[in-house]
Amino acid sequence: MNALLAWRRTLSFGFLGAFMAVAGLVAVPGDAHAQLMVDINNPTMEPIPVAIPVFSAQSQVPSRLPEMTKMGDDMAGVIAADLERSGLFRPLPRAAYIEQGLVPERRPRFPDWKSIGAQGLVVGSVNFLADGRVEVVFRLWDVYGQQQLTGVKYQTTPDNWRQISHRVADAIYQRLTGEEGYFDTRVVYVAESGSATQRVKRLAIMDQDGANNRYLTDGRFLALTPRFSPSSQDITYLSYFNNKPRVYMYNIDTGKQELLGDFDGMSFAPRFSPDGSQVVMSLARNGNTDIYVMDLRTRKMRQLTDAPDIDTAPSFSPDGQFITFESDRGGGQQIYVMNADGSGVKRISFGKGRYKTPVWSPRGDLIAFTFTSGGVFKIGVMRPDGSGERMLTESFLDEGPTWAPNGRVIMFFRGYPSRKGQAGKAELRSIDLTGRNERKVPTAGDASDPAWSPLLK
Amino acid sequence: MLSNALRMKFIVLAAASTLALAACSDTDDKAAMTTTPPPAQSSTTTGPSVTQAEYAPGSQGDLEANAGSRIYFGYDEYNLDDRAQATLSKQAQWLKRYPNKSFTIEGHADERGTREYNLALGARRAEAAKRYLAGLGIEEGRLNTISYGKERPEIAGSNESAWAQNRRAVSVVQ
Numbered sequence: 001m002n003a004l005l006a007w008r009r010t011l012s013f014g015f016l017g018a019f020m021a022v023a024g025l026v027a028v029p030g031d032a033h034a035q036l037m038v039d040i041n042n043p044t045m046e047p048i049p050v051a052i053p054v055f056s057a058q059s060q061v062p063s064r065l066p067e068m069t070k071m072g073d074d075m076a077g078v079i080a081a082d083l084e085r086s087g088l089f090r091p092l093p094r095a096a097y098i099e100q101g102l103v104p105e106r107r108p109r110f111p112d113w114k115s116i117g118a119q120g121l122v123v124g125s126v127n128f129l130a131d132g133r134v135e136v137v138f139r140l141w142d143v144y145g146q147q148q149l150t151g152v153k154y155q156t157t158p159d160n161w162r163q164i165s166h167r168v169a170d171a172i173y174q175r176l177t178g179e180e181g182y183f184d185t186r187v188v189y190v191a192e193s194g195s196a197t198q199r200v201k202r203l204a205i206m207d208q209d210g211a212n213n214r215y216l217t218d219g220r221f222l223a224l225t226p227r228f229s230p231s232s233q234d235i236t237y238l239s240y241f242n243n244k245p246r247v248y249m250y251n252i253d254t255g256k257q258e259l260l261g262d263f264d265g266m267s268f269a270p271r272f273s274p275d276g277s278q279v280v281m282s283l284a285r286n287g288n289t290d291i292y293v294m295d296l297r298t299r300k301m302r303q304l305t306d307a308p309d310i311d312t313a314p315s316f317s318p319d320g321q322f323i324t325f326e327s328d329r330g331g332g333q334q335i336y337v338m339n340a341d342g343s344g345v346k347r348i349s350f351g352k353g354r355y356k357t358p359v360w361s362p363r364g365d366l367i368a369f370t371f372t373s374g375g376v377f378k379i380g381v382m383r384p385d386g387s388g389e390r391m392l393t394e395s396f397l398d399e400g401p402t403w404a405p406n407g408r409v410i411m412f413f414r415g416y417p418s419r420k421g422q423a424g425k426a427e428l429r430s431i432d433l434t435g436r437n438e439r440k441v442p443t444a445g446d447a448s449d450p451a452w453s454p455l456l457k
Numbered sequence: 458m459l460s461n462a463l464r465m466k467f468i469v470l471a472a473a474s475t476l477a478l479a480a481c482s483d484t485d486d487k488a489a490m491t492t493t494p495p496p497a498q499s500s501t502t503t504g505p506s507v508t509q510a511e512y513a514p515g516s517q518g519d520l521e522a523n524a525g526s527r528i529y530f531g532y533d534e535y536n537l538d539d540r541a542q543a544t545l546s547k548q549a550q551w552l553k554r555y556p557n558k559s560f561t562i563e564g565h566a567d568e569r570g571t572r573e574y575n576l577a578l579g580a581r582r583a584e585a586a587k588r589y590l591a592g593l594g595i596e597e598g599r600l601n602t603i604s605y606g607k608e609r610p611e612i613a614g615s616n617e618s619a620w621a622q623n624r625r626a627v628s629v630v631q
Contacts, residue, residue, distance in 0.1 A: 196613030222608055224572060238576075243603065245576070266580055266604055269573040282577065284604065287535075287584025289577040310577040326574065332533075333574060356571045370571050396615070399571050415568070417615030424568075424615060449572070 036119055036142040036149065038088050040177045040408065043434040047090035048176070049117050052080045054094070055124035055138070056103045064128040071134070071158070072126045075165045079122065081209060082169035082183040085430075086409075087437030088176075092118055104137045104151070113143045120149075122172060126161075134158050138168050140175060150175040162211060163456070170455075182404035183208060186453040187411065188226045188235050189428060191215060192446035196423035201448075203237060205252065208404075208452070210442035216250060225269060225400075226250075228453045231276030235451075236260065238268045247281050260294060263301070267292075269312045274320050280304070282312040291325055291342075304342035313357045316340070317364055317384070324348075324358040324367050324384070335369055337384060348386030357400055360384070362454075363407035366433075370399045370412075379412045381433070392435045397424075402452045408433050411441060413448040515555040517630045524551040528586060530624040533570070535581040537589055545586060548628055549593035559599035562586045563627045567620035568607045579604030586626040601631070 038048055055072035059065040083089035099112040102123045113121050124138035139151035152171055154164050163184060170181025191204040203216040203223045217223050217239070226237035233252040238245055247261030247270040261267025263283055270281040273293075280293045283301075291305045291314045305311040309329040316323055323340055326333045335349040335358045349355035353373030360367050364384075371378040371391065377398045382389040397415035404411070411430045418424040426448045428441035441450070512518035520526050524547035528537065537545065552558060564583030566575035583602035591597050612619040 196610055199608065201608070224608070245604065266576065268576050282573065284577055284580035287581045287588075287602075289580065310574060310581070312573045312577050313571070328574075333571075356574060372569075372571075375569070397568070418568075418613045418619075419615075421613045423613060 035145055035147075036176060037178070038176045040088065040179060041434065043436055045088070047084075047088055048119050049090045049092055050080075050083060050120040050122065050172075051092050051097060051113055051116070051118035051143075052076045052083075052122045053097055053100075053102055055126050055136070056101065057126055059128035060130045061128055067158070068126050068128050068134070071161050072124070075124065075126065075136070075161055075168070076122075078162060078165035078209070079169045079172070082166060083172065085209070085439060086173065087432055087439075088173075089120075092116060104139045108141055110141075110143055110146050113141075118143050120172070120176065122168075124168065128158070129155070132157070134161065136161075136164050136168070138171075140172050162207065166207070166209075179408060180406045180455070182406045182409060182452075182455065184456050185405060186456070187428070187441070188216075188228060188451050188453070189413075189443070189447050190223060190226065190449040191444065192423070192426055192448060193219070194423070196418055196421070199423060203235070203250065204444075204447075205235075206443070208441075213444050216252070216255070225449050227271045227451045229272045229276045230274055230454050231272075234272075234276075236270040236272060236279050236281075238270065247279065249279075269314065271315050273316045274318050280314040280316060280323060282314070291323070293323075293340075302342075304338070305345070315359045315367075317360045318362050319364060322360075322384070324360055326356045326358060335367065335382075335386075348384065349382065349389075350386065351389060359401050359403060361403050361407040362405055365407070368401035368403065368410050370401065379410060379431070381410075390435070392431050392433075393429070393438060398429075400449055402450050404430075404452050405455045411450045411452055413450060415448070515558050515630070520548070520551055520628065520630050524548045526628045528626050529621065530582055530626070532567070532620070532624070533578065534624075535578065535585045537585055541586075542589065545589045546593060549590050549595055552590070552595050552599065559601065559631045560590070560628045561601045561603060561631055563609075563629060564602065564604040565609060565611070565623055565625050565627070566607045567623045568610065568615065569620060570607065572606060575606035576604050577606075579606045582624075582626045586628070 039045055054076045057068035057072040059068050080091035084091050096116045099109045102108055104123050104125050121141040121143050127135045129135055133155050136154045140149045142149050150171055156164055166184035169183040173181035185208045186205055187208055188205045191202045194200040200219040201222050202219040203226055206213040222240040224238040226235045235250045239248045245266045247267040249258045249260050265283055265285040267281050267283050270279050272279055278293050278295055282289050283292050289310045289312055291311045292301045292303050294301050307329050309327050311327045314323050314325040321340055322337050324337045327336055333354045333356045334347055335355045336345055336347050338345040353371055355369050355371055357370040358367045366381045367384055368381050371380050376394055378391045379393040379398045379401050380391040395414050396417055398412055401410045401412045409430055409432055414427055414429050416425040426446045428443055428447045428450045430441055431438040525544040528541035528544050562583040564579030566578045587600045587602055590600055610623040612622045
């Protein structure tokens with residue numbers, strides 16, 4: 001009935017090793033119902049109800065069956081949590097499910113799912129193979145259309161189950177929204193602890209859902225403003241190593257650090273170019289801050305701005321043609337755009353208040369920024385020509401936006417006022433581009449300066 | 458340590474100035490922000506009971522007792538007011554008295570700016586102090602600068618008084 005294994009392709013799996021994805025297709029076309037689709041741009045849309053039963057478990061090695069049973073349960077949980085946090089989907093409680101024991105090889109009893117209001121149904125299985133790998137199969141069903149919308153088979157090592165779950169969630173998100181997903185990503189950030197006056201700041205990295213948290217530096221030196229390379233396992237950030245604030249590059253795989261901004265004076269506010277070949281940053285020399293760009297191959301620095309003002313927080317456009325940055329050359333901080341060679345500087349923000357930390361969307365269509373006025377901080381977006389300005393958040397301190405790789409979700413950090421001599425709390429938050437679905441991002445402790453990774457490969 | 462005792466005294470006095478500010482807090486916040494007098498500096502608050510002899514000559518405690526190690530800035534400003542200039546003049550005299558000593562001048566900002574900008578602002582403030590000392594004849598080689606932006610406040614607090622005390626440049630004896 002359901003012809004699986006129509007075609008195969010092998011995907012590289014970065015540093016975690018190789019796995020295989022196999023797309024499955026249904027032979028039976030759906031009926032005349034309109035196909036299930038999520039309108040991601042509608043700010044008033046109701047989340048789509050979806051059902052995600054536990055993945056059925058099998059094992060070619062009998063002793064591994066309990067492990068598979070748990071994995072099938074956990075995977076359904078991770079997928080449901082991803083979809084729920086996007087604000088676009090509403091996973092229905094398992095207790096409501098009527099049909100039990102679903103397997104991807106069999107068509108579900110659609111009336112059972114229709115009657116509980118599910119519009120989408122995810123059916124999956126995990127199977128421990130004799131060679132030690134795990135095979136994961138899932139199908140996404142349109143309950144009303146009674147047809148399969150997508151289906152994929154993966155083979156991987158058991159320890160990759162979480163990443164595969166995120167990939168399944170990404171496949172579902174992509175099929176239902178028409179946009180690339182962002183669940184199989186990580187976030188590098190600054191983990192904060194200790195008192196306000198002696199705050200300890202360590203680099204940390206975690207999955208976008210907060211799992212697999214890992215500290216990259218030990219906290220002896222302040223670590224600030226980490227950013228991901230778009231093309232490698234490198235992070236560039238500011239470290240106060242040996243009391244010299246300088247830009248460093250840190251390799252996530254090897255833990256190796258390298259001093260990038262070894263110049264007379266502080267180097268800071270680093271960010272990779274979209275092809276990963278350059279790092280743009282600020283240098284403060286004799287008290288004056290300008291923007292420079294370093295070619296990572298030759299290690300040559302080129303000065304891009306030369307003004308007696310503070311020019312900082314540079315960010316490339318995704319095509320590498322332009323750089324947006326903030327400058328107080330007009331009085332207070334405002335956002336500017338220039339050509340990547342430093343020519344053609346144009347101011348793009350003109351509202352009443354200060355515009356800071358511009359970050360170009362990976363889609364190129366918007367620039368996210370921090371805005372302050374009247375003692376309030378906001379995160380907003382505008383088009384690269386300065387039009388279409390929209391504020392998304394507001395609080396005592398919202399700062400430092402970073403984009404999900406699909407340009408649909410913005411993460412930032414929120415600081416709270418210090419009380420009774422204690423350091424103010426700091427947390428990561430995310431918000432949809434429509435201004436909906438503001439959420440706290442789970443972290444082990446206080447957190448700031450988030451940077452979203454590209455989709456993992 | 459005695460320098461810690463001094464610091465405590467400084468904080469107590471700073472708290473007193475907070476109360477003074479609170480007393481007139483029905484005025485516009487912005488006006489208060491620009492007219493807040495900088496908190497009392499250790500050089501002017503050292504009591505007669507504290508004598509120079511209690512510090513090692515040329516030490517940080519010596520600087521704090523006899524010249525003052527901190528100068529303060531207005532919101533988003535890096536110009537030196539009369540009070541800051543007076544403190545820096547005493548610091549210059551102090552450095553001339555101890556020709557083997559040098560300073561690391563730390564520039565700091567309050568928490569009400571973004572991280573990168575505050576790093577740049579701290580660099581401006583440290584540089585302003587360095588320029589002034591150099592203008593009084595101190596060799597630039599004895600004047601290092603470092604910016605901490607908003608990372609190292611002196612006072613934990615989210616109010617005008619704490620912010621005024623955190624917008625500072627601190628001379629640290631090397």
